[in-house]
Amino acid sequence: MPVTSWHADHAWLGDAPASDVLITADRGRFTSVTPGVPRPPHAERLRGLTLPGLANAHSHAFHRALRGRTHAGRGTFWTWREQMYAVADRLTPARYLDLARAVFAEMALAGVTCVGEFHYLHHGPGGKPYDDPNEMGTALAEAAAQAGIRITLLDTCYLTASVGGDPLDGPALRFGDGSAAAWAARVSTFNVDPHARLGAAVHSVRAVPPSQMPEIVAWADRHDAPLHVHLSEQRAENEATLAAHGRTPTALLHDAGALGPRTTVVHATHLTSADVGMLGSTRTHACFCPTTERDLGDGIGPAADLAAAGAPLCVGSDSHAVIDLLEEARAVELHERLRTEQRGHFGPPFLVRAATSHTALGWDDAGSITPGARADLVTVTLDSPRTAGIDPAGLIFAATAADVTDVVVDGARIVQDGRHLRIDVARELREAIACLS
């Protein structure tokens, strides 16, 4: 790959936009970043404001099939989950490749250059392993490659149906490996290409008994891999955990050695102040998924308290009711405003960091426009009805996924003028979802 040069009208450098930024890259890495210079003839102009690549820290790709389809009648998180299981039950590796390729391409159009796929649909109907027991995960990694983005495949251990240890049944049989040891044995045979890396996930304290957690933590330690876990999205999880174990889910994870700077807890909605202290003092990441948390009626988590306690924040589109990381990031602030009736908990620099930080996904060399970093660029127009007339410094409060015009991943262009260069995203989404109805 030859040296490539771009010239951005505005680019987000450090914690603020700079103007007239000449950016060069070689073999997928930035080699120079120079603000305040005119555009040389060979450099491609990037109009608008160019951000680092966005990291979608929490995704379940197949949930996209449910968008707009779960709003008839009343219900809760738990009734929604029944609908989600019904879709899971219809997936095969080939269908999931098609669906995930389209969903990851939708993410690319929204400026996502790396996705953390929290993957638990491992096995065939009834829980029968495929000939290659990692066939589903391989399909997801391949889908990301075809869509042009990087992936952290968070291979998820899922063992029980409740905090009390009820066995899996129905569609959930497809999630289970039987034991953490069997999970580790399977994952250890899983090889991925360089655009992907493996991580571990404990589905939740509902799905993994405390006795099984250390094996998963040890695997992540051995592989220097990210470890993710759903945490306290619903009050019922907290109540069942207190009843069964006399501790909160956060305390249970803490006691199992599962918290720390390589760990990300997802949602973290219903926490005690002691929970917040444990997550902060261990420098555990907290991944907020505000558009899902409002869709599912989860509630509003204590984002400002977590950040103040020392927990880095990141964001994810989770159920894909919406795929728009700009909206996720600003919603962290806007939900906090609804909760506290005060403004200004997190300013644009913090929110842009939350949307672009790749550390929760284990890519320490991505997420900033600096020499040596992976050459990911996301250009957002300042010329749409939404962004016209704004101060570029406030972009995160005004732009949407529809305003992303150009995306470069590892030095390679994948989106141009709002179109994916390889994939007809709408057609593939429509066809992949029709196969599941």
Place this chain on the structure above:
Amino acid sequence: MPVTSWHADHAWLGDAPASDVLITADRGRFTSVTPGVPRPPHAERLRGLTLPGLANAHSHAFHRALRGRTHAGRGTFWTWREQMYAVADRLTPARYLDLARAVFAEMALAGVTCVGEFHYLHHGPGGKPYDDPNEMGTALAEAAAQAGIRITLLDTCYLTASVGGDPLDGPALRFGDGSAAAWAARVSTFNVDPHARLGAAVHSVRAVPPSQMPEIVAWADRHDAPLHVHLSEQRAENEATLAAHGRTPTALLHDAGALGPRTTVVHATHLTSADVGMLGSTRTHACFCPTTERDLGDGIGPAADLAAAGAPLCVGSDSHAVIDLLEEARAVELHERLRTEQRGHFGPPFLVRAATSHTALGWDDAGSITPGARADLVTVTLDSPRTAGIDPAGLIFAATAADVTDVVVDGARIVQDGRHLRIDVARELREAIACLS
């Protein structure tokens, strides 16, 4: 204007989408609506799902200049208001025409066919009336005409700076008419074109003493005009009103005879159950502005309680942090989910009605695709990354303003393929806002 025919792949008829809908109009009114028929050659195809025109029931056009510019540092509604006053102070009739024309054109692109402009910036610097004392209002009506949409100009009475009756000062001098009688005298000389109608507004219980309200109510009664009022957006307003009058703001309005089916209370965030009962039993409309209410940290109002009590709901983009009525409508449901941790308070039929009902704005002949109604059509693509693969019945939970492709107002096309036919919206927004910086 000749008979026009459209053929919609899907059109929202009553409370659900129908397919293959032939729609004809003559002189700005629908003449026939026929689902389930093939497209005749002369009928223009509307791809996607075509909705009735969207009614933006609460707007302050000039607030658009603040989008993305108020998020540095901490603060509250009240500190934000200082920034808003500073913009107001720089407006002249000519500048406001230019800005409002661009903002109303942004609304048109988002599918808004009628706006309720809550207008209180009446006078020149220091409160000196213009030679035509309705020059500012005339500029707003003209701006809507140029942007191609209808307007209900809610001419606002604004007399005092606090519940205690403190006099206006600084930029707020430009809002004041001195007395309700002087307000009524001014408004009675205001003539508007047929694309516009006049309504009245009591700014709030902060700005209009109870003794002055009956005059405004009487004016609205005499003219069969809508009456709007900001209500209980902030707890401080409630506390001050209780201290000064021993009643809630809702009770104060009720006692002044200001509630009823022609009245719309805007925000209605912090209500007692007695307030909810008064609003419901009087069939007063409640206008929620969720994207503003989260931006300003107002909190979450009791939407489901109000609807259950009998108050019709409508929505508005208010401060224009976001102009997207589809987002406003679904956010009524999504905020209620955050508040209650339950799903399914309002389904798509209710939310589409909230976004399309024109009754709060006094246009009883608009907001549905039925013979005799005003020929307003808003086509939303089902072929974007956001909407591909959804069930059209769930559109309100998936589409954004960016997915609006075509808009017809009173039988005339104003937006085609996502472009305003008369106005370069981004350029005009940029230029009009630059003049105010």
